[in-house]
Amino acid sequence: MSGKRFFGTPLPGVSADRLLGALIVIEGPDSSGRSTQIGLLGQWLEQQGYAVAQMGLRRSQLVGAELEAAKQGNVLSPRTMALFYATDFFDQLENRIVPALRAGSVVLADRYIFTLIARAAIRGVDHEWLEALYSKALVPDATYFLSVTSAVLVERTFAARAALDYWESGMDLGLSRDWFDSFLVYQRRLRAAYRRLESRFGLERVNAGRSIRAVQHDLRTRVGAVVERTLGPASGPGDGNGGAEGERAGA
Amino acid sequence: MTAETATLARRARAAAHPPVAGRLVAVEGLDGSGKSTQIHLLHQWLLGLGCKVSFSEWNSSLLVKEATKKGKKRQLLTPTTFSLIHATDFADRYERQILPMLKAGYVVLCDRYSFTAFARDRVRGCDGAWLRSLYGFALRPDITFYFRLPLETALGRILDGRPQLKYFEAGMDLGLSADLQQSFRMFQRAVMEQYEQLAGEFGFVTIDATRAIHEQQELVRAIVAERLDLAHFHHQGGA
Numbered sequence: 001m002s003g004k005r006f007f008g009t010p011l012p013g014v015s016a017d018r019l020l021g022a023l024i025v026i027e028g029p030d031s032s033g034r035s036t037q038i039g040l041l042g043q044w045l046e047q048q049g050y051a052v053a054q055m056g057l058r059r060s061q062l063v064g065a066e067l068e069a070a071k072q073g074n075v076l077s078p079r080t081m082a083l084f085y086a087t088d089f090f091d092q093l094e095n096r097i098v099p100a101l102r103a104g105s106v107v108l109a110d111r112y113i114f115t116l117i118a119r120a121a122i123r124g125v126d127h128e129w130l131e132a133l134y135s136k137a138l139v140p141d142a143t144y145f146l147s148v149t150s151a152v153l154v155e156r157t158f159a160a161r162a163a164l165d166y167w168e169s170g171m172d173l174g175l176s177r178d179w180f181d182s183f184l185v186y187q188r189r190l191r192a193a194y195r196r197l198e199s200r201f202g203l204e205r206v207n208a209g210r211s212i213r214a215v216q217h218d219l220r221t222r223v224g225a226v227v228e229r230t231l232g233p234a235s236g237p238g239d240g241n242g243g244a245e246g247e248r249a250g251a
Numbered sequence: 252m253t254a255e256t257a258t259l260a261r262r263a264r265a266a267a268h269p270p271v272a273g274r275l276v277a278v279e280g281l282d283g284s285g286k287s288t289q290i291h292l293l294h295q296w297l298l299g300l301g302c303k304v305s306f307s308e309w310n311s312s313l314l315v316k317e318a319t320k321k322g323k324k325r326q327l328l329t330p331t332t333f334s335l336i337h338a339t340d341f342a343d344r345y346e347r348q349i350l351p352m353l354k355a356g357y358v359v360l361c362d363r364y365s366f367t368a369f370a371r372d373r374v375r376g377c378d379g380a381w382l383r384s385l386y387g388f389a390l391r392p393d394i395t396f397y398f399r400l401p402l403e404t405a406l407g408r409i410l411d412g413r414p415q416l417k418y419f420e421a422g423m424d425l426g427l428s429a430d431l432q433q434s435f436r437m438f439q440r441a442v443m444e445q446y447e448q449l450a451g452e453f454g455f456v457t458i459d460a461t462r463a464i465h466e467q468q469e470l471v472r473a474i475v476a477e478r479l480d481l482a483h484f485h486h487q488g489g490a
Contacts, residue, residue: 008381009378009380009381011329011331012329012330012331012375012376012377013329013330013376061325061327062318062321062322062327062328062332062336063318063322063336066315066317066318076343077342077343077346077347079342079346079388080339080342080343080346083335083338083339083342084315084339086335086339087318087332087335087336087339090329090331090332090335091327091329091332094329094331094332095327095329126388129384129387129388132381132384132385132387133384133385135381136331136381
């Protein structure tokens with residue numbers, strides 16, 4: 001029993017109880033360190049002997065490229081954009097995540113419906129409509145929200161790219177003509193939107209203002225427990241009892 | 252959960268419906284029912300009367316077209332993504348064209364509307380309440396014409412005229428039958444059953460599509476003239 005379930009209406013043709021793997025979601029704004037942490041987590045899990053699959057936004061075969069183009073052009077309304085992102089999300093959910101979970105893999109998702117809901121909601125799209133839209137999504141086994149202050153976000157963004165990103169500064173919202181001012185207001189609104197989802201959907205907050213090592217240590221402790229609960233103990237390094245070998249010898 | 256989604260759909264609909272000066276007319280029906288011909292003739296008539304009128308067609312937003320084409324060609328689409336990609340297309344046309352035109356006081360004609368999704372996607376296995384919520388932002392048409400045709404007649408019109416059916420058109424993704432034509436028949440039958448239910452739920456005006464084209468059109472025009480105050484939609488500029 002893996003105990004998987006959908007938020008609402010199930011996906012047609014998918015039975016949740018056959019999804020054996022673990023779905024772990026890492027959420028957080030840009031520059032919160034998500035991809036670094038996911039890379040390290042993936043390596044660590046594979047070293048333990050777990051198969052790992054990954055997903056992220058705009059990576060679907062179906063509309064990934066088109067979505068990237070739409071993002072550059074900024075010609076779609078928030079609702080159309082939300083539906084386009086939902087298409088991308090469900091394509092990956094059905095064609096990548098579900099098969100991986102059926103096979104018993106650990107899926108590490110670099111953002112999930114929460115970012116998609118938060119971003120659309122602060123652009124004026126109705127919360128209830130968004131939640132109904134994503135009611136066919138699988139409930140993750142755990143969701144970690146990498147939380148950082150605006151000051152840290154600014155430093156990390158400038159360290160990585162020496163420039164602000166149009167969307168992550170919320171420039172499409174017309175908050176301010178000044179990119180930096182807009183960035184601060186936008187990130188504040190985004191944090192509020194995430195906080196609303198945090199309590200509603202049980203996101204676990206992780207203080208990502210710390211060093212990479214410290215955050216990774218924290219995540220491994222939490223993720224390790226979830227994965228072990230879902231899939232059983234690992235057989236890789238650090239697992240001293242050699243259970244798998246013993247079984248084989250006895251057969 | 253389904254009841255909850257239905258409530259959400261109702262609320263979303265109530266919140267999203269601003270009063271508009273224009274009027275919305277949609278046509279629905281099976282492939283081969285002649286609805287596109289009828290709405291074309293209606294369009295010409297309204298233009299001839301000097302009305303402010305605009306036309307929008309299902310699955311025609313440029314931005315989403317490429318992705319849809321690719322998805323269909325490579326058979327990448329699942330019931331959910333099939334539904335979502337069409338909803339994306341619809342939302343794009345709705346917010347860019349349909350709603351602005353309605354606000355500007357136009358008569359907007361739609362060749363297929365959300366009901367096409369309610370019928371087809373439901374047959375593909377999507378939840379009915381989920382679909383109604385998905386399209387909850389869209390205004391209900393003032394008139395929806397449903398062109399009803401006996402199944403065999405509709406099938407004949409399509410199968411006679413076209414040697415090769417397309418994969419999704421024939422509902423091959425549903426795995427109803429390995430035979431393209433057989434699958435098409437079963438799919439169309441199921442879609443028709445959905446339309447018959449929707450006709451009651453949404454108050455469609457049903458037109459007997461076995462009648463002569465000009466007879467149907469006469470009826471369509473009479474109903475439009477009766478329900479919409481057409482004098483109200485004449486161009487202000489004057490000709």
